[in-house]
Amino acid sequence: MHPVKKFINNIFFTGALGAALFFALSFLMTPQWLVSARIVVFPAGLPTVQKNLAQEVGNTAEILRSARFQEENLQNFRNNLLDIRQIENSSTIAVDFLAAKDDVTAIEDIAVLIPNEISEYSRDLYGGTPFKYELLSDPEVSAKNVRPDLTKNSLWGFLAGIIIYLLFWNFFDSTRKKPMETEEIFQEEKFIMPDLRPMVSPNMDMERKTEKIPAKEIFSAPERKEEPTAIITPRDMQNIAPSNLPIAEDTWEKDKSPADETGEPSDEEVKDRLNKLMRGEL
Structure with missing residues (x-):
């Protein structure tokens, strides 16, 4: 893929x-339903305060948002208050609550009392107010639970x-790349140890080798072993030669002179060799 x-x-x-x-x-x-109340602000019969109506609507919304008003009038359902907003182009303020099924009726009763509580709070705060506060209609409850959505x-x-x-992929992708990057860094910064061995020329190397060899082995040639020559007699030839060849008589032992036994030439042989030497025959 x-x-x-x-x-x-x-x-x-x-x-x-x-x-x-x-x-x-x-x-x-826990399923929760929406309970909504609409509070209308209007002048109390004096036409001169009509121009301050928009400002008073804003002040009323701020009173409802104040922590003091909520602590005194909303009792234990302060945390159920969802939203307080001013409806555009009107003098109406919407107050929304979230209520569990068992708390819907209690929050409806609190929403009905909010207009009178605002009037009393404004009287204590300003010493009287030229405006009145009333519910536009009974609090409305949603047909079904709005939470959870x-x-x-x-x-x-x-x-x-x-x-x-994305976080998982980014984290593990970076960890996979880190060892490779680290390996590349070490490869780039790899320190090559120089060869500290002395540089030896071929001549020096040969000199060192020859120093260890004795002089006799350098200048003396290897000794050659001489193998003794075999003397073959007519008797041996008789054993070696084929049977169909004529064999000479064994006269070698008969003709042997006493000088042959000692291995020295006789006087006659010496004289004969000297004569041949003088004549240039040898």
């Missing part, structure tokens, strides 16, 4: 896994899964 396609598939897979996880966790949350939670889970995968 192509790396880019594999990367995209992994992103969608982790996103879907996160969405499924958040969707399942939503069923473990399964669609919204699933989208958050999908985004969370994608972010977790």
Whole structure:
């Protein structure tokens, strides 16, 4: 599979896994309903204060947001207050609460009392007010629970899964590259140890070798061993020669003179050799 396609598939897979996880966790949350009250601000019969109506609507919204008013009038449902906003182009203020199924009725009763409590709070704060505060209608309760929002939670889970995968991929991708980068750095900064052995020329090397060889071995040639020559007699030839060849008589031993036995020439042989030498025959 192509790396880019594999990367995209992994992103969608982790996103879907996160969405499924958040969707399942939503069923473990407490269901809550929306309770809304609309408070209208209007002048108390004096036409001159009509021009200050918009400013008074803003002041009323700030009173509802103040911690002192909430502590004194909202009792234990202060944390259930969701939003306080001014409706555009009107003198109406919307107050929204989140309530569990068992708390819906109690929050409706608190919302009904808010207009009178604002009037008393403004009287104590300003010493009287030319404006009145009333509910536009009875508090409204949503037809079904607004929290947990399964669609919204699933989208958050999908985004969370994608972010977790990107962080996971980025972390492990950087750790895979670090050893390679470190190895490249060491290869670049590798210190080559110089060869500290002395440089020896071929002549010096030969001189050192010849110093260890004795003089006799250098100048003396290897001794050649002389093998003794074998003397073959007619008797031996008789043993070696083929049977169909004529064999000469064994007269060698008969003709041997006493000088042959000693190995020295006789006087006659000496004289004969001298005569031949004088004649130039030798």
